[in-house]
Amino acid sequence: MTASGHSPKRSAEKLADLTERLRRQSRKVTGPRQALLDLLRQQSHPLAIREIFAALPAGISDLATIYRSMHLLEQMRMVKRFDFGDGAARFELVPEGEDGHHHHLVCTRCSVVLEIEECFPEHVERSLAQTSGFQGITHRLEFFGLCPECQTTKSI
DSSP states (O other): OOTTSOOOOOOOOOHHHHHHHHHHTTOOOOHHHHHHHHHHHTOSSOEEHHHHHHHSOTTSOOHHHHHHHHHHHHHTTSEEEEEOSSSOEEEEEOOTTOOOOOEEEEETTTOOEEEEOOOOOHHHHHHHHHHHOOOSOOOOOEEEEOOHHHHHSOOO
16 A cells, blocks of 8 residues: 555556557547556556546546547446446556456545455355356445544544
């Protein structure tokens, strides 16, 4: 974990590898898409569309282009959408060959996000399938609480 409370994980994929993933699926490699992929690969936590817009260099892209690009990248399984219950979808780059499955711990006051590497053992999903008759069981799980910094500061 870093001093800001975020895990230090960043995408090991180079920008050239990410743009090649676009080309392999017959998608154009535009300036805004390159900037977006470069930004996401440098992040240690999911970003909301407005955070992405604010972090990109001025004039590189408008909000509509970012929305369309994130939708495309999600369809291509290059990014994964996360919902932390606050009405803002957040997006995180998914390394090639992975499904992006992991969980987060989110501060309910400042919204700092920590990535959690641990996951439920597969036997829990198998047991649920056996007892319920469901097939193809998967899960999404996010944890919420107050981060150490918010615990030491008084509420405004």
